[in-house]
Amino acid sequence: MASKKKSQSPDPRSPESEEKNVYVNRKARHDYFLMARLEAGIVLVGSEVKSVRQGKVSLQDSYAMIEAGEAFLVNMHISPYEKSGHFLPDPKRKRKLLLRRSEIRRLTGKVAEKGLTLVPVRVYLVRGRVKVELALAKGKPKRDKRQDIAKRDAEREMRRREARRDKLA
16 A cells, blocks of 8 residues: 655755845945835736746836835836737736735835835745845935945955955965
């Protein structure tokens, strides 16, 4: 008599359950002071999921908003899947975010504060599910952006000098 094995969920430590970055919004770190971060699921149709897996997604100029007790991601571009049939959703449509009611209430209070907004920082896959990392952010003034660039350039120059000195020694 052969015993049937029960289907077990994959081990969370297995390589199959690791996060895979699909898109990272580096410009968000440049344009905003990022404060609190949180993970949200996103409602997509099948062909959009396939496009996301191929990396055909862009978070440029996108933001999250809370409307009537629900969270939405606006201006996220997902290119249409080439092998999709006749149904092609709008690439920049408003997409619903999956958050707990308590998280939405907390974010509503924070976003109501002057100058705070919800910015998507990255899109990634966890066990086959598409997730979005949101950050509560405050816009940077132009002078702060310039200071960050100057600081990065100075650090890069120091690393170059150290590498050159180590190479000569």
